[in-house]
Amino acid sequence: MKKILVANRGEIALRIMRTIRKMGIQSVAVFSEADRNSPHVSFADEAVCLGAPASASSYLNGDKIIAYCKELAVDAIHPGYGFLSENADFARQVEEAGITFIGPRAEAMRVMGSKLAAKECVKQYNIPMVPGIDKAIEDVAVAKETARQIGYPILIKASAGGGGKGMRIVEKDADFEEQMQRAISEAEASFGDGSVFIEKYVTSPRHVEIQVLADNYGNTVHLFERECSIQRRHQKVVEEAPSAILTPEIRKKMGEAAVMVARSCNYTSTGTVEFLMDDKMNFYFLEMNTRLQVEHPVTEMITGIDLVEEQIKIARGEKLSFTQDDLAINGHAVELRVYAEDPLNNFLPSIGTLSTYIKPQGEGVRVDDGYEEGMQIPIYYDPMIAKLVTHGKDRTEAIQKMKMAIKNFKIEGLSTTLPFGTFVFEHEAFIRGKFDTHFVKNHYTPELIKEKQKANAEAAALIGVKYWLEQQKILKPVEHKTTSWKRRLA
Template structure:
């Protein structure tokens, strides 16, 4: 490959381009009118505007992106995550245009893009799944019968869903019909597919995902797990690797299951298999994400493997350069998603201009971002400013580095999730490893965050006062010393 177009924006576009550049390959950026001066545009060898600010008129215009790629004689298109990254139709159009799609084949994307189709694909491999049905609900009477058999509470989920959209919980039969209607409506508006299904609601689960890599020659490996249980609105905020609760035996078992999921659909490229882990450490297959994940840096930090580089190598026909036994865990890594959101106001988006923007630095600290000081946060896209990643020899060290990195991250002009990150890093449930996907509901509130901040401010004031008093004692006027010298007038 001589030239790759990155069909994305912001931090992920810039992160991908850095690897492409290091590999000696030319880069092409696309941008909307709102992103004209973004760092990913300035970094690329070539850049072209694809339309107005709304993503439907720019980053989601697949046909235009392919036409531009052909005109610019692009060899490959990397979709990043979000936007067109899991669009099987776009992947096929890219391939039909004679351009390499840097990701899995469109058929694997189609299968794994539907939770129902994915369940059907993997069930013959005896991979554990949450009790439920593997077909769409189209009759409320049937739904009530199935829910009664499964046992309440039940979870209604969109087949084409993601990011917590199209998900509703019914605690009893009286709530079922209304929650199905709500999930169906949200799924239809969000994904253009109103299909929903029912499964047992697993209370207090952990969200564990396994990173896989597969080439075109049948070689598939896993790169261990990521713990993604700290979430708000079913979306991840803090991730880490490895998980604090997996034993080596369970890690191997889940890794092998993830590899089988990938093989079931002839997968190639990077991918992530997601599982629920209950309080008894039983795991259940959830879905497979057929793209690079937001939290991929924590896997890179503990394995030393550049996942974007591996994607590109696989796409251009290279075999995996390592086997399962070659991959080992080195230390511990954490990631905090730094969103322009207000944790004191239900994590609602916070718009504005980055009046001050200063990254933290230091050994074991990594920042993947797509903003510079003075830039405005657009209202049209996901409000993530950056990903803050730390790596240490162990979990305690990684947590300490994260706390220091948060203090060193200076952002003014918008509210961010940095204070929430500190709240998590200092909470006993997180420090002990005894937490689940209900962490926010169980332990967090704006009042608790404010109390933590006030305590810190009071402590800082006490330390400052003590320091001042010490200095006052040090600079007291010295006592006059006796001397044999006398003043003489001349």
């Protein structure tokens, strides 16, 4: 494998290319007209423009990407995350074109890409699943009766869903049909697939996921868990590894369950098995993400494993060089997704220019980003600027490093989630590990950040006044070298 095209943009494209270069392989970047001056473009050995800024005209144009691969004699494609990374048809097209797809096989991707197909695939392995209907709803009356038997609240979910789309919580029987129609409509609009199913709604859920890695020779391992319960709009914003609450026994059971999920569909490459955990520490299979996760750096920090390197090695036919027994947790890592969003205005996108952009540095501090000072955040894509990750010998040290790193991360020109990160890492519930996916709803309001900012401003003003007063008490030397006293002596 001599040349890899990275079919993505921004921080993940740059992060993947760094490993590609480390391995002595050439990289090819793709870019839209909006990303012409992005760092991932200049970092790559070669770069080609896909077209107009809109994703459909650029990063989702699989035919054009494959055509460029043939033209440039590319050996493999790494899809990163998002865009075409979980598109089974694209993965199959890549393989049919004689190019290696750095990821799972198309069939495994197809099965795990549907929540219903995934449930069907793994249920024979006796893996715990949330009570509910494990097939698409066809008869509303039957589904409604099932909901009564399960007991409200229940959750209506899109089979092809993600990011909270096509998902509705139903609190009572009278709301069932209306909420189901809304879920179907949103699923059709978002995914082109209106299939929905229902399951019991876990009222105080934690989102805990297991990283898995599998080669082409039947070797599958897990690289422990990530806690991803701090979310807004059903999307993650703070992650950590390991979880603050898992016991060694539960960690072992979840890891073994995740490995079985991967084996159930003959999975290869990196993947993530997601679980819900209730307040009694029961865990339930949720879904499998058949790609590299956004939050993979926290796993790399605690294991010392470069997951992108392992993906490439597996894709070129190598066996895993380690076993489950070789893996151990080293310290603790936390991650904040730094989005161009305004946490004081319902996390709405905050598009603008990075007039100031200074990254924090130090031992145990990692910044994965795809921007430089003076660049503009385009409106066409996900508004994530960077992933800020810190690692410490334990959770307390990792959190302390994170708070200092946030303070030293200077971004001006637009609003970001940095103040929200400070709020989370200073909050007692997070520090004690006593939180769930409702953290934002239960603990956060914009007014709390505004009060903190006001208090900080007042404290800074008082410090300034105190300094000025102290300076007035100090006897200053006279500026003139000659004085009237000297003249009188003459």
